Amino acid sequence: MRFFLALLLPLSTFSFALGLTQPLMRFERLYFLEDRPTLIEMVQGLWLEGDAALAAIVGLFSIGFPAVKIILIHVVVLSGARTRSLALLSMVSKWSMLDVMLVALVLFAAKTSGLAAAAILPGLWFYATATLTTALAAALCTRN
Template structure:
């Protein structure tokens, strides 16, 4: 697993970047209007619409915390030996799937209301892949032998 860590971290970072900018969902309303918002676009629209608290929460748990965790994982993998991901941050990173759940709820609501149809787009899948790859990298770093134990 140790030899795959660079590839896993690179893939997690790339998937995270794609997940932020690619459309998450495609929504058709009343057969005339359609939207394909990205995560960054959704946060921006919430902010412009006056929902600052919700925009901040989504930005923190879907952008800032996952980006910080990826940075910490890169530091733990390639930085000073013995550095790792703090326990408090691992607990917060469990919420990084928050927007995936929110998008699933929006799709469910749109399909059951009959007023709109919604479909997942690549951004959602890239973001979900990033979450899984980040968790895999975190587990690999957590369970790797320390350099002191190898001596």
């Protein structure tokens, strides 16, 4: 069990960092215009376009809560302070959701002008890997 956690925690942390900073999708418009936004750039773009509430919601649920969840799993594994950290981990786990990030992608795509073709880039795969490995690590923590 501890061996799997020792593999999952660095993998989830590394994948989460890459999922935030690597381009998620490629949007091609009019054959010569191309956008390759990262999740951080999407939140920043929403903020700069005046959608502060939407930027805050997407940032909180797609960046903030998953980051706190990863940190809490590290705390549980390293410190052994199980009761309090596990209760907090359980609460945060309910609010960190991959589907909110996917909704942000759709909203960002809808806001781009022109006809667009989209392709998935590595950032989305890293984010999905981070989501799955973090969920698995959290499940392993609560079983111990």
